[in-house]
Amino acid sequence: MSKHWVYFTEKEMRCKGTDECEMDEKFMEKLECLRECYNRPMVITSGYRSQAHNSAIGGSPNSAHVQGRAVDVAVVGSDAYDLIKLAIEHGFTGIGVAQRGAYNKRFIHIDDLDDSDRTPRPTVWSFFFF
Numbered sequence: 001m002s003k004h005w006v007y008f009t010e011k012e013m014r015c016k017g018t019d020e021c022e023m024d025e026k027f028m029e030k031l032e033c034l035r036e037c038y039n040r041p042m043v044i045t046s047g048y049r050s051q052a053h054n055s056a057i058g059g060s061p062n063s064a065h066v067q068g069r070a071v072d073v074a075v076v077g078s079d080a081y082d083l084i085k086l087a088i089e090h091g092f093t094g095i096g097v098a099q100r101g102a103y104n105k106r107f108i109h110i111d112d113l114d115d116s117d118r119t120p121r122p123t124v125w126s127f128f129f130f
Contacts, residue, residue, distance in 0.1 A: 003028075007035040012044045013071075017053025023068040027112055031071065034090045034110075038083060045107055046072040062119075064094060064111035072096075072107045083108050084124075093121035 003010040003021065005028055014021045035042050049057075049065040064070035075083050076099065084095055087110050096109030115121040 006032055013047035015048050015050045015053050018050040020050055022048050027069045030090060030112060034086055037086050043074040044071050045074050064113050069113060070111035072109050074107050076103050076106045080108055095124040096127055098127040
């Protein structure tokens with residue numbers, strides 16, 4: 001069954017390893033609202049990930065991507081700042097910032113996982129790549 005979102009395609013949300021698309025509908029509703037307010041294209045570099053693909057690329061075993069509750073958005077500079085601000089205002093609880101190095105490798109991770117003993121939320125973190 002094809003997904004029908006206003007700003008995003010099923011193709012861009014599919015797992016890069018398996019071509020599956022199991023995005024959480026509540027997450028997608030929230031993401032659509034964020035995109036509406038952001039009022040600029042959001043290039044998704046990673047949406048849903050199967051457990052196998054997530055493991056193969058070295059993703060966290062409990063990744064929100066595996067639950068269909070996360071995206072990585074290619075964005076830099078003031079656009080990244082604006083996206084982070086709006087994501088927080090829209091109730092996203094996990095913001096990962098990768099804004100060092102080559103511009104074409106920079107992104108913002110956005111998820112809406114719940115608070116737990118293992119993962120206190122809301123939280124903002126930076127990715128550190130060598």
